[in-house]
Amino acid sequence: MATAAKKPLGTLIRAGLRVAHPSVLRVLIQDSLRRPSQTESSRVHLDGAIAWICHAQDVCGGRGVSAGYSFVHGWFPPYPETTGYIIPTLYDYGHLTGNKTYFDRARRMADWETEIQLPSGAVMGGVYRGLGHEAHPVVFNTGQVVLGWCRAYSETGDTRYLSAAQRAGDWLLSVQSEDGAWRVTGPEVQTLVHAYDARTAWSLLEIDALAKSETYAAAARRNLDWTLAQQHENGWYENNAFFTDSKWSLPLTHTIAYVMEGFIESWRLTGVRRYFDAAHKTGEKLMRIFELRRYLAGEFDKSWKTSAAYSCLTGDAQVARVWLQLFRETKDTRFLSSALKLSDFVKASQNLRSLHPGVRGGVKGSQPIFGKYQSYTYVNWGAKFLADTLMLEEKLMNEFEQAVRRGERLGPGDIADEVSTPSTAVGET
Amino acid sequence: MRIVMFARVPRWYSFKQDRLAKRLQADGHEIISIVVEQTKTLASLREWRHKYGLRVMMQKVASKLTRRADMSSSSQPQNTQSADKRPPCNAPVHFVASHNSDECVEVVKRLQPEVIVLRGCGIVKKQVLAVPTLGTINPHYAVLPAYRGMETTEWSVLHGDPCAVSVHWVAEAVDAGGVITSRLINVESGDAIGSLREKSAVIAAELLAEALNKIQSGAARPRFMPVVEGRQYFVMHPRLRQLAEMRLR
Numbered sequence: 001m002a003t004a005a006k007k008p009l010g011t012l013i014r015a016g017l018r019v020a021h022p023s024v025l026r027v028l029i030q031d032s033l034r035r036p037s038q039t040e041s042s043r044v045h046l047d048g049a050i051a052w053i054c055h056a057q058d059v060c061g062g063r064g065v066s067a068g069y070s071f072v073h074g075w076f077p078p079y080p081e082t083t084g085y086i087i088p089t090l091y092d093y094g095h096l097t098g099n100k101t102y103f104d105r106a107r108r109m110a111d112w113e114t115e116i117q118l119p120s121g122a123v124m125g126g127v128y129r130g131l132g133h134e135a136h137p138v139v140f141n142t143g144q145v146v147l148g149w150c151r152a153y154s155e156t157g158d159t160r161y162l163s164a165a166q167r168a169g170d171w172l173l174s175v176q177s178e179d180g181a182w183r184v185t186g187p188e189v190q191t192l193v194h195a196y197d198a199r200t201a202w203s204l205l206e207i208d209a210l211a212k213s214e215t216y217a218a219a220a221r222r223n224l225d226w227t228l229a230q231q232h233e234n235g236w237y238e239n240n241a242f243f244t245d246s247k248w249s250l251p252l253t254h255t256i257a258y259v260m261e262g263f264i265e266s267w268r269l270t271g272v273r274r275y276f277d278a279a280h281k282t283g284e285k286l287m288r289i290f291e292l293r294r295y296l297a298g299e300f301d302k303s304w305k306t307s308a309a310y311s312c313l314t315g316d317a318q319v320a321r322v323w324l325q326l327f328r329e330t331k332d333t334r335f336l337s338s339a340l341k342l343s344d345f346v347k348a349s350q351n352l353r354s355l356h357p358g359v360r361g362g363v364k365g366s367q368p369i370f371g372k373y374q375s376y377t378y379v380n381w382g383a384k385f386l387a388d389t390l391m392l393e394e395k396l397m398n399e400f401e402q403a404v405r406r407g408e409r410l411g412p413g414d415i416a417d418e419v420s421t422p423s424t425a426v427g428e429t
Numbered sequence: 430m431r432i433v434m435f436a437r438v439p440r441w442y443s444f445k446q447d448r449l450a451k452r453l454q455a456d457g458h459e460i461i462s463i464v465v466e467q468t469k470t471l472a473s474l475r476e477w478r479h480k481y482g483l484r485v486m487m488q489k490v491a492s493k494l495t496r497r498a499d500m501s502s503s504s505q506p507q508n509t510q511s512a513d514k515r516p517p518c519n520a521p522v523h524f525v526a527s528h529n530s531d532e533c534v535e536v537v538k539r540l541q542p543e544v545i546v547l548r549g550c551g552i553v554k555k556q557v558l559a560v561p562t563l564g565t566i567n568p569h570y571a572v573l574p575a576y577r578g579m580e581t582t583e584w585s586v587l588h589g590d591p592c593a594v595s596v597h598w599v600a601e602a603v604d605a606g607g608v609i610t611s612r613l614i615n616v617e618s619g620d621a622i623g624s625l626r627e628k629s630a631v632i633a634a635e636l637l638a639e640a641l642n643k644i645q646s647g648a649a650r651p652r653f654m655p656v657v658e659g660r661q662y663f664v665m666h667p668r669l670r671q672l673a674e675m676r677l678r
Contacts, residue, residue, distance in 0.1 A: 291663035332660070333587065333669065340666040397668065404587070404672045411588030412575060412660055 015072045023356035024071055031368035036348035045347045046390040048361030049383040050093050050102075053086060055357050056380050057105060063112035067127050068365075069358030071376040077127040080116060081138070082381040083109050084123070084145030089384050091155050092391055103155065110152035113145050114164045121167035125186045138186040139175065142168050143200030150206040162210055169207045172200065173219050180222030188242070195230040195240040196255045197223060198262025205269040217270070224266055227259065228278055235282035236302050250299040250306075252373060253315025256282065260322045276329065283326045286319055287338045296342060298366060298373055310371025313363050317346050317385035324392045333410065336400065343389050350386070430458050430645050433542040433561070434520070435528055437466045437550045439473050449548055449634040450518035456638050460520035461540050466528050466550060482623035489627070529554045537561075544644060546637060547599065555601055564651040565599040566609065566640055568633035570626065573597055573611070574659035577604035582625050584662045587673040592616055592625055594632045596640040600653040603661050607652035609640040620677050622670070 018024055030037070039045070056066040056075070064078025065086055087106045094102030116128055122137030123145045146165045153161035175184050181193045182200065204220035207213070230238040237259050240251035260279040267276035289304060290296045296319065298312035320342040327335035349367045354360040363382030365374020403410060432453060436444075444450050444463055453460060468476075477486050525533040528550055537545070537560045545560070547553065547567040558565050571581030573595045585592045592614040598606030612635075614628050643649035665673070 288661075333584070334660065334662060337663070337666040337669050340668055344666075401672060404589075404676055407589060407676070409589045411585075411590040 011072065014074065018071050018074065021356055023351075023354040023359050026354070027351065027359060027369060028071075031370065034368065036345075037351050039344060039347045040352060042343070042347070042390045042394055044352065045350055046093075046387055046394075048350060048352045049363065049387040049390070050090075050361075052357075052361035052363075052378070052383045053090070053380060053387070054105065056383075057109070062105075063108050064116075064128060065109065065380050068374070068377045068379040068382075069362060070378075071369075075358065077129050078112070079127050079380065080113060080123050081125070081141035081144045082379075082384065084113055084141070084148035086380065086384045087113075087148030088151040089387050091151055093387065096391060106148075107152060107156065110148055110161055113148060114160060117145075117164055117168070121169075121171035123168065125188050136187045137171070137184070138188065139172060139182040139184050140186075140194065140197055140200055142172055143197070143203035146172075146203035147199075147206060150203070150210055153210060162207075165203075165207050166211055166213075169204055169216050172204060173215060176219055176223070180219075180224075180226035182223070190243045190245070191239070191241055193239050194255075195227050195237040196258035196262070198227045198259045198266065200262075201227070202262045202265040202269070205266055209269055220266065221270070221272075224263070224272075224275055227262070228274065230259075231278055231281070232302060234302075234304060235285040236300065236304060237282070238302075248372075250301055252299050253286075253296060253312045253319055254373070255315075256286070256300070257315050257318030257322055261318065264322065264325050279322065280326055280330070283319075283322050283335070287323060287335060290319075290338055290342060291334075296345075298371060308372065310366040310368060310373065311345070312371075312373045313346050313349055313365065313367050314373075314379060314382040314385050316342050316367075317363070317382065317389045320346070321385065321389040321392055324389065324396055328396060331410065332412070336396065339389075339393065340397075343386075343393055346386055346389075430563075430641060431541065431543045432458050432460050432546055432641070433537055433540055433544075434460060434463045434546045434548050435466075435550045435553065436463055436548045437468055437528075439470045440465075440467050440524065441470070444520065444522065445517040447518050448631070449546075449637060450520060451515040452634050452638050453546075453641065454518060454520075455515045456642065458641060460518065461542060462536075463518075463520050463522045464528065464533060464536060465522055465524050466526070466533075467524050480623070480626055482621055485621075485623035485627050529557060533557060534560065544641065545599075546641075552603065553599065558599060558601070563644060566596055566637065566644075567599050567604075567606075568637055569595045569597060569604055570629040570633070571595065573604060573608050574657075576662060577657075577659050578662035580665045581662055582629060583622055583665045583670055583673050586616075586622065586625070586676055587665070587669055589676065592629070594629050594636055596633070596636045598651045598653065602657045604659075605653065605657045609643060609649045610636050612636060616677070622674060622677070625677075 053065060059075045060066045060078040064080065065083045067076035067079035069075050087109050090102045090106040094100060118124060118135060118137055120137055123142040124135035125138035125141055146168050149161040149165040175182060177183050182197050183193050185192060201220040201223040204216040208216040237251060237256065240255045240259060241249050243249055260282055263275040263279040285304065296311055296316055297306040297308040298310045298315065299308045300306050320339040323335040323339035350361065350363060351359050352361060358378060362378030363386050365377050365379050365382065366372060369376055434450065450460055523536050525536060527533065534556050537557060542561045543563045545565040547565060571585050572591060572593045576585055582592055593611055595608050595611035597608045600606040612632055614625060614632060616625065640649065
């Protein structure tokens, strides 16, 4: 996201005034002392995250969602990419609460996306600063908005959204390389080719599911197979960072989770097991790392080593959700336990009682807030992914609790042979 | 057999009435030392509270205090725990900073044990495992290899699987050595995670004695799984632990 300040002195003065706000000061002190906030039930945190997203939409005129709130720059302009993938989150929350105002909000987002869609069908990179500003088409951003349009079409039946998604899909097909990867330069990142475009492939599969056009699915499979080749034996993905500078060149948990999400959703839509297995391999590795180190650092090198002293909260929320999905499919309760712990960590970073609307319910880029990823900023995609995670968490926990109450066996299922070998049952001595 | 026991407890902890140590001595084994990785009192109390729950922990403390009082006054024992007439454990205790430290390796090499018995400690590294002439054994509170790792009593209960104690050879990978002996635990109405852990501790003492006798007679030889099987479990999230407790009610 481009955030260069044009007037450094003015920016500095405004930043100084923002930091003087007691709520902002409190966050800075709390994070400096590494003191987490008190956590509430998942539902309270979910409501907080959604309220933050709604406020971020309202500050931008009630259509696109502000990219986030920065202690340095204040509220950012709306961000097309993430507004796109926030659309399904608001529909899900609307269904959960039965409150139709969230459907209306989601629809306003989808309408705004169609209005700012580039003539080529692509979606621009970076934040939207209004007509007359330069707009570069970006592959990943296009894919994420396609996800929003597809959902809006499924919910409303309005063909404008499907048509916008198809135009975007056609553009994605037109710029795809022979090997399935996308190599289009963008304004937000330095790297050219990305494993995390697996989420873009997923978006093509969503169009295919609605429009029944095999060309989208074939292009998606080509990309997913290319992405599979990026996976190392230990589950790490090559070509998965935003930048090439040596100190920024490592994949974040955010981008690692993007790849896993792309694979899992693509498996859901295609039934191709190797996509699920790839996500499972990475997810299991991350679970071991998290459980043994009791912390998930924000970035990892190809040996899963890290020197990062911060956690990427967006990545944490995403990884927790991937673990929940892995639990749902494999019934491996370790994933459920780890997901609960990691979402607790994100919840403990969320301030629900702040008087400041940019802080209250928001999710920071990094924990602590001065960490490397989106320093001093609450990002809309952090709130989105936390909300997605908490909605799935509550659903799965309710189902799991019911299964426990019914007395169902919930283990790995290979215990029967083990217990017949040793001696018999003996009670208390 | 010449045995070294590894434990991780606070400095004030006494092994004189230790259930396992007394049992092994009574079976004719020589406990040449108990090598203790010292822990902080508060951390240990927290850990015991987490493992056993407050009720079982208080019962254990009361029982230990009663046994101490019985020893000092030589009066008649008042309960079944203190009815243990076996002589108190008199093994010397060595304190080390870590069971994986060079200092610990030196201490154990000097002691020349045939077997190391792990009695509640962390992962022990290769250089320590290489010292005893016969091997290292460990009691594990679950069926192996299905339930490797931590809090396996809780995981077994949560899944509705049988609870058990297994004594196994210690390999480099976590809980991956061959099982020497194991026994299921009878889960009764009124049990909680804490009481199951306490039952497991009693059975573990018996099974360790049984395993050492098998090793001594040559009936058990070190064996290790060629491939690590089963799942390695980690600390359970409190919400799942509550569900495990609920399953027992």
